[in-house]
């Protein structure tokens with residue numbers, strides 16, 4: 567394959583991942599990150615910087631940097647070349663003062679402010695999020711489709727709100743994720759990224775991503791034909807995901823996911839973190855401001871993509887409920903989200919154990935055996951050498 571003149575080191579295409587911490591415990595994903603490292607992928611993992619003061623389950627929360635062991639593991643990850651990014655202060659809403667403190671804590675732990683971030687859907691300080699991503703008729707359309715569930719919810723960009731932190735975002739964070747598309751070639755879906763939108767001045771640059779929300783969507787996006795097309799087109803894929811959503815079962819990483827990633831790793835790709843990739847594009851293309859025409863075009867493309875995704879999902883996703891004491895230890899209920907028509911024999915999907923002993927249920931930590939993240943082949947430094955930041 568010929569080299570892509572727009573990529574360094576004679577690489578043909580670029581591929582990276584932006585993994586959010588929703589539902590994450592480090593036990594769930596340590597082996598997965600060791601696998602990525604073994605394959606040669608250096609990707610981006612976003613974090614919640616400070617502990618929450620409410621039950622994580624209520625907000626699709628998970629582990630935060632308040633946990634000492636998790637923090638140590640993240641520092642190892644950073645040391646190994648992965649990017650640590652930001653997913654708001656914690657898994658629930660935070661005031662301006664709390665966000666300011668969380669950003670300082672991030673700098674204290676990881677040595678600098680985050681380069682990239684994605685809004686967590688439960689946080690009111692989400693910046694230009696929900697209906698605020700859109701204007702005019704597109705905003706009306708978004709509210710119609712979402713039944714105004716998130717109308718007037720996000721206030722991170724609204725001066726005077728107690729959740730306002732737009733100026734801090736502008737001063738300290740370079741890239742914020744916006745639209746997610748089905749296309750594996752994110753650059754084809756959004757050729758102008760990273761771009762500045764003068765109508766959203768508190769965000770320096772926006773980037774787009776490909777949809778890999780859970781293991782099913784992830785595998786669909788990097789299926790063999792898509793890998794080959796990404797390579798053929800000399801494209802760039804920023805795959806947005808949640809590695810806590812079905813990638814590992816009982817300590818074993820999904821075998822199909824592994825096979826696809828190994829296939830991808832064998833290609834002549836540039837596998838660097840999101841911010842490294844975006845820095846490269848920014849250097850190549852210079853500062854770009856999105857025009858009204860480009861904004862309208864991108865928004866329309868996103869709406870069409872979402873509509874198509876919804877139609878596909880409606881026909882093929884089945885929810886199965888397994889009743890009975892499924893896994894012992896007080897577990898009364900397990901939910902399995904499946905990809906495939908109801909009744910299909912082949913079932914794979916995200917499995918979350920639910921404990922209904924409390925009203926509303928709560929997600930139970932998987933009882934996998936604790937295994938250290940660092941694989942034998944990974945360069946390490948003694949954990950004791952890592953400075954503690956409390």
Ligand SMILES: [Zn+2]
Pocket residue numbers: 586587588653685686687
């Ligand atoms: Zn999230």
